[in-house]
Amino acid sequence: MNAFMQHLIIIPILLPLIASAAMLALNERRRTLKRSISLATAALLVATATALLWSVSQSIDSGPMVYRLGNWPSPFGIVLVADRLSTIMLLLTSILGFTSLFYATARWDQSGPRFHSLFLLLLMGLNGAFLTGDIFNLFVFFEVLLAASYGLILHGSGTEKTSASLHYITINITASLLFLIGVALLYSVAGTLNMADLAVRLANTHSEDLAVLEAGAAILGAAFLVKAGIWPLCFWLPRTYAAAAPPVAAIFAIMTKVGIYIILRLSFLLFGKGAGGAAGFANDWLMYAGLATMAFGTIGLFSARQLSRVAGNYLLVSSGTLLASIGIGGEKLTSAMLFYMISSTLAVSALYLIIEPVQRNADEDDKIEGLLEPVFDDEYIGTAKYQEDEDEVGVVIPGTIAILGGGFIFCALLLAGLPPLSGFIAKFAIIDALFGNVVIAPPHWTMIGLLILSGLATMMVMTRAGIDLLWTPGEDSPAHLSIIEVTPIALLLSVCLGLMVAAGPVMLFMEATTNALYNPADYIRNAGPVPEPLPIEIRSAPPAESVAPIAINPNMIGTGASPL
């Protein structure tokens, strides 16, 4: 059992890789086989993530589980680390992956070749990014997930997608270059790229190296903040996500959270309490930029005339909320923020899935123009004439409309954070944590105001769209809605419902996660360098050439001034 659990950590990376490679060899016409392989893989990923989450939450004292690739000792080999934070992200990814794939089998996977391979590669990159304990390995997994996402954005082709993806790819390549510069600067200061080892070494940084270290961390952070969609690096996000196919946009909802996750991980590990001179680095920057992102997203919500833009702008609001919470800090706020992250990601993903069926339901004219028209009076000119034709007293609500409307209202409540759903619990916890501070500073008030205002904006925009698309009676009978499309939406929303019902235990889990983040000693002990002297059996395990890096690494890096 123990040995099996030990190898379970590598499964979320290997499984999608193998399945995706196998599907490349299959002919595109064997659609059913491909669908079953990828759905089975996604379901297995959910099971693996659940098992990992369960075993991590069981082992309270022993700290995170660590998997040494090739059994190389820690600072020389690459480690995978499964702690509470990474396993909860894994579970979130796999749930979104399963529901989006399920939805895609309705018809979206047929609009271009190799959808399933690309999708599983994206899942592999996401899982790897959440699990890795090495910064350069993180870069590699980032590139895997980005390369897959380039393909997925383009899936289905068309002018809008091509032109949006041109911007998306350019921005992400530039961000990757920033990532590399940041990695190089960190390496030149610390001489290691293992996250736990970095935490130890950076704590003892000489003061003359501090400037290089902070510059490196800032450049690295900028690369992640582009992914997280912080203002002013976020203008690409709503347009790109709106151009993508619905199931693709639904899984992309987690891509902004990769950036957040890494910032959370690195800021606590490298710049936490024990970090010496650089402790608390850039927290103020994160806070103000997060607040600006929330404000920008809220304005974007008001100005959005298409539901897909609404969802994109809501992603900005949630990114801003998360970043501002990281910047303000405090254990209570951090655990509330983690709860918010899970809830809002699930809700946005459900919204991206429900947008297309809801809009399909509207008339062709409405679909194009209805949402582009102004908000008041004249908006209903086009639809008023339908009401004249209306001779029935009571309009029978068709089943499709009822299901869609119910799901839509559910989404709206979740996103806006109205009681009693999990969105409300999350926002309430954040506000409660902000009021819990001894001194409530102006930025805290600003954040509370923006949180409430953005909820109001979401509610207004969703109500407007709901009236337009669902209430206004149309001429035609409602479009066909397949069970394949309803099931994933229902699944996502029921997970949110579960979050609401089990809010207590989930919150306790988040508090334990936060506690582990604030006290990274366990993480460093398990994932960090093996204490000297190296045990003899580890030294003899790898092949003969392996002696070289062990001998060369520690003394290689001078502590003197950088030549850069």
Added chain:
Amino acid sequence: MEIVLSLAIGVLTASGLWLLFRPRTFQVILGLALLSYAVNLFIIASGRLRLDAPPIIGKSAEVDPSAFADPLPQALVLTAIVISFATTALLLVVLLASRGLTGTDHVDGEDGEL
């Protein structure tokens, strides 16, 4: 050595950034290529500059690490080169598709005044 390398990185970065902000897709791609060269050189520099020092140690038991160059940045650069090569190739394909679909090579897909 140091001055040559830093000049090379600086010139490549400056030209790369300038091209990146141009309105034509082809210029943007060239800019990204130049920038990635600059970044690759920069990674090499992060392992300290050494002349005539091999990065690989033989099998002899006792070696003096100070006689060797740091092998890790060289491995990182290899990975970075491969990845940036692949993404640039992909971007070229998207560029051609965009040119075919919109009829212009402007980055926004429509010609503004130039």
